[in-house]
Every structure is written in C-alpha cells, then in structure tokens.
Amino acid sequence: MRVCVIGTGYVGLVSGACLAELGHHVVCVDVDPVKIEKLKNGVMPIYEPGLEELVLRNARSGRLSFTTDVAEGVSDAEVISLGVGTPSADDGSVDMSYFDAAAASIAPYLQDGAVVADKSTVPVGTAERIETMIRSMTSAKIDVVSNPEFLKEGFAVYDFLNPARVIIGSASERATDVMVHLYAYLDCPKIVMDRRSAELTKYAANAFLATKISFINEIAHLAEEVGADVESVSKGIGSDPRIGKEFLRAGPGWGGSCFPKDVRAIVYLADQHEHPMPIIRAAQAMSVRARQRIIERLERAIDSLEGKKIGVLGVAFKQNTDDTRESPAVDLIAFLRDRGAHVQVYDPIARLTGAQMGDRVTHVVDPYEAANQAHAMLIATEWDEFRALDLARIKSAMVGDLIVDARNMVRAEDAAHHGFRHIRVGRK
Ligand SMILES: NC(=O)c1ccc[n+]([C@@H]2O[C@H](COP(=O)([O-])OP(=O)(O)OC[C@H]3O[C@@H](n4cnc5c(N)ncnc54)[C@H](O)[C@@H]3O)[C@@H](O)[C@H]2O)c1
Structure with missing residues (x-):
C-alpha cells in the first residue's frame, strides 16, 4: 500500500520505517527541514534501538523516503497517518495546534478513498471533528479513523512490529478494511470499535499503567516503614496473571513524553464532564x-x-x-x-x-x-x-x-x- 506518515518524531519515524519494513511504500513528511535533511542523509534525529538499521535498509530499497513537501507525500497515498505531537496546554488540556495544522495541511492533496488515521494521542471526539474539518476543505471522499499507538520509547521498533493489539476506531467499513489490510502482516488481534472508544482506549491504557506504577510506589513507601522489600512484593503479586509483572517497579514515579500529559488530558476531560477521577488524581x-x-x-x-x-x-x-x-x-x-x-x-x-x-x-x-x-x-x-x-x-x-x-x-x-x-x- 502507499502510505504517508505526517511527523517524524518517535512515533511517526518508527511507524514509517516499520510500515516500510512490512512491505508498504512510505513517505514521511515533517515540517522540520533539519530533521528531513538528516533523514535523507541517513542520520537519525532521535535515538531508538534498531531504528537506524531499519531506516537505512528501507530507504535503500526505495520503500521509505522523506520530504517536507506535503503534496509529494499525500497525493497518491491510500493511508495518511497523522503522528505529530499533542503536548499539554497550560490548563492541562491538549494543545491541538500541531495536529490541526497537520490535518489542514493534507486536506487539499487527498485523493478519493484516502483514509486519514489519527495515530497521535488525541482527545475523544477528534476523529469526528477532523473528518468534518477535512471534508469542508476537499471534495475527495475520505474517512478518518482513530488508530492510537502503544509503543514504548526505548523498545519502539520491537513494540511496533510485535504489538499486543492494533486498535482501529472506525465509522466506515471501507476504512476499517483498509486499516486491517495495512496491518495484515502483524500477528496480533485487530480490535475494531467506534472512534470515541478507540480514542478513550489510549488514554485509559496510559492512565492505568501510570496508576499501576503509583500503586507500587505507595506499597514501596509502606515497605520502607514496615521493614519489607518491595521487590519481593512486586514479584509476589506480579506472578499472579490477574495482576501481571509489568509496570511494578518502584522508583521515582512516572514521567516521559506520554504518561504525564495523557493523565492530565484524561483528568481535564473528566473535569469538562464534571466527572470525578479520584483514582487517577491520586496516581x-x-x-x-x-x-x-x-x-x-x-x-x-x-x-x-x-x-x-x-x-x-x-x-x-x-x-x-x-x-x-x-x-x-x-x-x-x-x-x-x-x-x-x-x-x-x-x-x-x-x-x-x-x-x-x-x-x-x-x-x-x-x-x-x-x-x-x-x-x-x-x-x-x-x-x-x-x-x-x-x-x-x-x-x-x-x-x-x-x-x-x-x-x-x-x-x-x-x-x-x-x-x-x-x-x-x-x-x-
Ligand atoms: N513518544 C511515545 O512514546 C508515544 C507513544 C505512543 C503515542 N504517542 C503519541 O504520538 C504523538 C507523537 O509523539 P512523538 O513523541 O512522536 O512526538 P515528537 O515530538 O517526537 O514528534 C512530532 C513530530 O511532528 C512534527 N510536526 C509537527 N507539526 C507538523 C506538521 N504540521 N506537519 C508535519 N510534521 C509536523 C515535528 O516536527 C516532530 O518531528 C503524540 O500524540 C504522542 O502522545 C507517543
């Protein structure tokens, strides 16, 4: 398939390179000319194990290319994956300016039948909103799906190629088929649902994992008081499959480019609906x-x-x-x-x-x-x-x-x- 990935950050570059590895023809687009120049010269703008080899191999084979020219990437693409940043705004809401600008930038070049996939982590309702926006800017018949990403930095290439599941939030059977086809070579369940549920799935996943880390830190602090060892406790509870051993390492709390902002975003969403979120706030x-x-x-x-x-x-x-x-x-x-x-x-x-x-x-x-x-x-x-x-x-x-x-x-x-x-x- 012909795929265009918008944004060449941790998610965009990894997904672009991995989709090329799966046999698709991928054009990665970024507004940052320095990044694109580096990538054209085989220099990675980020550090991620295994990424350089993957990018170089697929670029050499002609299946992966880089450009700042949106038209070049979008005009014959069957799937356009939006993977730009969605950082926190000062009030804890999501700053959608990069995402909305990226969605607007592709609209004039979309061909009939193109599927726009929201790969960035975006607030519930975004796919519907973006679809309305893009349709107002083009006469091409397009659909927008939610396709959140669950990779972990540091293991991003492995995670993308070996996911536990692919989530496809869709309101169109045709778009669902296109997305299932895109990921056909990945040996995992493709879970299809409505778009709002897919968007909330991503926030719920990150809030749950963050809460799990906070939970074990709470137990760790108690262990310090009572003379127990949290590592033994983690092992003890983590070997129960109902609990699972991942994300049970006590430490200095969670951070990174996703958990803090995504937890703020789900709390903000809840506030908008006057819905208390005591567990997630405590985390x-x-x-x-x-x-x-x-x-x-x-x-x-x-x-x-x-x-x-x-x-x-x-x-x-x-x-x-x-x-x-x-x-x-x-x-x-x-x-x-x-x-x-x-x-x-x-x-x-x-x-x-x-x-x-x-x-x-x-x-x-x-x-x-x-x-x-x-x-x-x-x-x-x-x-x-x-x-x-x-x-x-x-x-x-x-x-x-x-x-x-x-x-x-x-x-x-x-x-x-x-x-x-x-x-x-x-x-x-
Ligand atoms: N980093 C992760 O581990 C991770 C995991 C899952 C989901 N996500 C989500 O994926 C999204 C991207 O995250 P990231 O960490 O890859 O971001 P990033 O900041 O590393 O990369 C974003 C890229 O988008 C480019 N960009 C911005 N506006 C653009 C535009 N209009 N057109 C083209 N390119 C544009 C930027 O120049 C940058 O290269 C976020 O929504 C994030 O929450 C991230």
Whole structure:
C-alpha cells in the first residue's frame, strides 16, 4: 500500500520505517527541514534501538523516503497517518495546534478513498471533528479513523512490529478494511470499535499503567516503614496473571513524553464532564510524592544539600532513549539544585536541554567523573550499564559514602561490600 506518515518524531519515524519494513511504500513528511535533511542523509534525529538499521535498509530499497513537501507525500497515498505531537496546554488540556495544522495541511492533496488515521494521542471526539474539518476543505471522499499507538520509547521498533493489539476506531467499513489490510502482516488481534472508544482506549491504557506504577510506589513507601522489600512484593503479586509483572517497579514515579500529559488530558476531560477521577488524581499526586520522598531520604542521610556535590546517573526518563521530556531524573536534579546542591550528571545518551540545566549542574562524560568529590550518588535512570558500575572506583572518587538508588539497580550486598550506605526504594 502507499502510505504517508505526517511527523517524524518517535512515533511517526518508527511507524514509517516499520510500515516500510512490512512491505508498504512510505513517505514521511515533517515540517522540520533539519530533521528531513538528516533523514535523507541517513542520520537519525532521535535515538531508538534498531531504528537506524531499519531506516537505512528501507530507504535503500526505495520503500521509505522523506520530504517536507506535503503534496509529494499525500497525493497518491491510500493511508495518511497523522503522528505529530499533542503536548499539554497550560490548563492541562491538549494543545491541538500541531495536529490541526497537520490535518489542514493534507486536506487539499487527498485523493478519493484516502483514509486519514489519527495515530497521535488525541482527545475523544477528534476523529469526528477532523473528518468534518477535512471534508469542508476537499471534495475527495475520505474517512478518518482513530488508530492510537502503544509503543514504548526505548523498545519502539520491537513494540511496533510485535504489538499486543492494533486498535482501529472506525465509522466506515471501507476504512476499517483498509486499516486491517495495512496491518495484515502483524500477528496480533485487530480490535475494531467506534472512534470515541478507540480514542478513550489510549488514554485509559496510559492512565492505568501510570496508576499501576503509583500503586507500587505507595506499597514501596509502606515497605520502607514496615521493614519489607518491595521487590519481593512486586514479584509476589506480579506472578499472579490477574495482576501481571509489568509496570511494578518502584522508583521515582512516572514521567516521559506520554504518561504525564495523557493523565492530565484524561483528568481535564473528566473535569469538562464534571466527572470525578479520584483514582487517577491520586496516581498523579503519588508520582510527585515518589520523587520528593527520594530527595527527603537523601537529604536526611547527608544532613543538608546546601553546597554538597551530588553525582546523578541518568537524565533520560527511562533506559534506551534520549528523551528527557518530563523525566523523573530531571525533576530530581531540579530538587537537588533548588536545595543548594552542585550536580554532576552523566547519561550515556540523553542530554539536559538548556532550560533543564540551570545553575550548578554540569554534564560529565562517565559515571566516575560524576562521582568525583561527590557526597552522594543518585541513580535516576535504569540504564543497564549502571548495574555494572565499578563500585570500588566510584567509592574512591567520592568524598562521601552514600548511594541513593532510585531505580534499585545496585545489589544491596555489593553496596555493603564496598562500604556504601545504600538507600533503595521500597526497602528500609
Ligand atoms: N513518544 C511515545 O512514546 C508515544 C507513544 C505512543 C503515542 N504517542 C503519541 O504520538 C504523538 C507523537 O509523539 P512523538 O513523541 O512522536 O512526538 P515528537 O515530538 O517526537 O514528534 C512530532 C513530530 O511532528 C512534527 N510536526 C509537527 N507539526 C507538523 C506538521 N504540521 N506537519 C508535519 N510534521 C509536523 C515535528 O516536527 C516532530 O518531528 C503524540 O500524540 C504522542 O502522545 C507517543
């Protein structure tokens, strides 16, 4: 099939490359000429495992191309997938300006029978609204479907090609058939429903997963009080298939480019309908609390943060990504800075943006430089390499003896063996 993907971010670029891998002819369009130039030259604008190889292979085969020219991408496409950003607005609602602009930009070039797929995470009612808008701008017979994406950054290529399900929200049998055909090679259920339900499914999924993390953090805090170990509890409850083991790792709360904004959006939606959302609101509060509690424990252990040097390992919101949007690590660094600490940050891939840096924060090139003269180390992101730290080298670089392990990466026995005081989440 001929497919056009609008937006070449984490979702757009990964879906474009994966759809090409599945045998479709894909044109990816972005308004950012720098990104498109990079992609044309085989340079990835984002870090995502396996993506570069996939993009290069499919570009070489002629099935994947990049352009800033909407007409070039859209005019003979059977499916146009809209994957642009839908960030939070200041009031917690969704800023639809990028999405609406993208939808308007394709309208003049759509051919009869084209299916426009909302891949971005968008408020309930968007597919209907966008369909009305596009139909008012073109005489072509088109349908709009909701086709939310569930991939995880850091595992995006694998997730796209091995999804648990594909959701198709549709009001047209023809459009449903086109979408089922698009994903025919993916071996998973294709769940067809109405468009509003599909849109709400995406928000409900993210709110549920965020709540699951907040739940285990609440249990972790109790475990710290009563002398239990949350990791054993997670294992104990997660092996019950009714609960499942995913998203049961206690830590500094959730972050990233999706959970915070999508949870804000579902709460905003509920407010619009005067519908209370006590569980999801509590999950939001717990995510903030989880970060604060880590800083409070660190501060108690070294008396005061004023003028102290803290080495922070990780700024990405999770492992295997360069994304720092609403990263728990970034919040932890801000808390440390606000309390007067000097912060030495190391991350294998991600970098703080200018706005995230602020005073008294420096990027260093390895974990041992982060430890240099540090009073404490804080492990803020679960990069695999932090499991294999040379603890003797870390200890000898530091002036202090404290590891605050917000991701429970270091084995308690190893920390003790090297003479560290070791604070873990969910353990006294
Ligand atoms: N990142 C994730 O893990 C993830 C997972 C599932 C769903 N989503 C959803 O997918 C959507 C995209 O997220 P993302 O993280 O890929 O965003 P992103 O910010 O990484 O990328 C968005 C891209 O869209 C481009 N763009 C903006 N306006 C455009 C226009 N009018 N025409 C063409 N391109 C335009 C931008 O230049 C940018 O390259 C969001 O709604 C998000 O909630 C994201």
